[in-house]
Amino acid sequence: MRNRSRLIRLTLSYGVLIVMSIMILYPLAWTIGASFNPGNSLISTSIIPKNPTLAHYKELFEGSASLPYGQWYVNSVKISFFTMVGAIISVSFTGYAFSRFRFKGKKNTLTVFLLLQMIPQFSALIALFVLAQMLDMVNSHWLLILLYIGGLIPMNTYLMKGYMDSIPMELDESARIDGASFTRTFWQIIMPLSKPMLAVVAMNGFTVPLGDFVLSSVILRKTEAYTLPIGLFNLVNEVMGASYTTFAAGAILISIPIAIVFLLLQRNFVSGLTTGGTKG
């Protein structure tokens, strides 16, 4: 009796897992298949194409004016990289300030941060639309980077503060007694111990620009200035179906490196997040 119910439970479990795995792998496999499928049409697409071709991958890097995929790639990596660096620098400082110091306005600032992280940056859309024109910074990657960093500060400061709060205060105190300055304590004690959370902030910084469609589509208007999300969206939408196979190739090339990094860092990411989440 006991064995039989166990058997049923396990069979059901494996059944569920296999069905889910198929549901997850199918769209991905379909895309990979499409990217090797000859021609532009998808009517005859099958997961394993009969005459696989690399033509779509080549097309991406031919550098035609309407499809500067390489340029989009460079733009995206550049924006993501600088956003990440900026986010790490500013958030580790604000996190340290909020975690270790008592200062006037601290409580209010934290409440404001909480509110700001609730109001999506999205709500500033109209303003950014006008401002970019006013400042003559339409198509400026640096404006976009600054906006991303600014948007990342409230939420990630919370995470960082929460994580730093879990580092015992005694460590700082003994360093201070030994004559270390605040800055030195920060660099030599707090920062090394906060590495897991720094990894989370880095990852947030890197992925936010890659997941953003709204801000970038408001600010970047020139095809050469596009990031991958806008570029690929336009590629799919302008002539839906006609260039879907090329899109598939472009999608594969961006997904694989990111997926690998995510899979490698997932443990870090989750432990950092749950610690920060429950403590702060």
Add this chain to the structure above:
Amino acid sequence: MQHRKLALLLSIIPGFGQFYHRQWLKGLLFLLITVSFFVAFKDLLNMGLWGIVTLGTEIPRDNSIFLLAEGLIALIVIFLGLIVYYLNLRDAYKTGVMRDNKQTLYTLRQQYQHVLFKGYPYLISGPAFLLLLFAVVFPILFSFAIAFTNYDLYNSPPAKLVEWVGFSTFKEIFTVDIWRSTFFDVLAWTVVWTIVASTLQVALGIFLAVVVNQKEIRFKKLFRTILVLPWAVPGFVTILIFAGLFNDSFGAVNNDILAALGIDAIPWLTDPNWSRFALIMMQGWLGFPYIFLVTTGVLQSIPEDLYEAATIDGASAFSKFRHITMPMILLSISPIIITQFTFNFNNFNIIYLFNAGGPAVPDSTAGGTDILVSWIYKLTMQSSQYALAAALTIMLSVVVVSIALWQFRKSSTFKEGA
């Protein structure tokens, strides 16, 4: 008169209170800051304040929207100036108190160290605050201000001036028939979408984590890797892939899967209800791995002896799940669950990238699957209804913020955190 009062009175002109205390350097510093503040910002303040009140009086000389922006910058500058002014008053007063109590005043060196010590947190977080002010606070204020103007396609610079109209845009949302019906349609779908999609992804994530985490399951690592794939692949890519898969003419869902099952093609992108259904399923697919990951972490940290004790007491597998596993999970991940709801409420990408909020609905600026944020995006970018979009933004923010605040006040996170 007491020193403190006299000093306070004198520092109405910044610096003079400090001079009174014979703190020449500090006084000079305050005075210098004040003078340079006015020299540097004289024009901005003058122009900005005039601009924000009138929004311009003459075409083509005045551009109302630029004037509005300048005015807001002027207000922010004034706000920062007032902080310095307050510091000046407070410093003069405090030193006055010390003199009244016959304490020795700080030496210059001590003052310097004091400032360094007290000012350290401000110093290190200052640049971040400035950035936040520029990149987040200012644009939000600007959007909010636009809600109270009549800025739209017909009233836009440089051809026309924009005027303050108070709450009339807000009123129109509820009184103009087409806006009202669109607003409530969109709102209703936004609420349904948020609740159903978030619940689905959370439930699926927890369920699968529990399934994989059973002791007897083999190939755990393989299953986990497959299950987190949707999280690892960039979201915009997957959404676009799905847009292709669900495509009415060439998508694999209709052509391969449903055809193989002998079901007629379904108009995924052109029928609003099928679009909604597809969107919810997709969000389940996209959103569950994150919950799965976090829950797996929690499950692995539940001490084994809890289960052993329960087994000895004769608990069934189900009651162990109900009384040990589930409470532990919910306790640890409830803040993350809440963020899933706010995330989906604002989940612009999936709605817009899938079929641009479509299919189109006759007599409406919103499509059949538009949620509030994607509708606002369209109003801004496509139909230039800036004031309307801004007013909707305000209403949306007020709702999100009040729900969030209410929730956070209840949770201990907020109390400890602040």
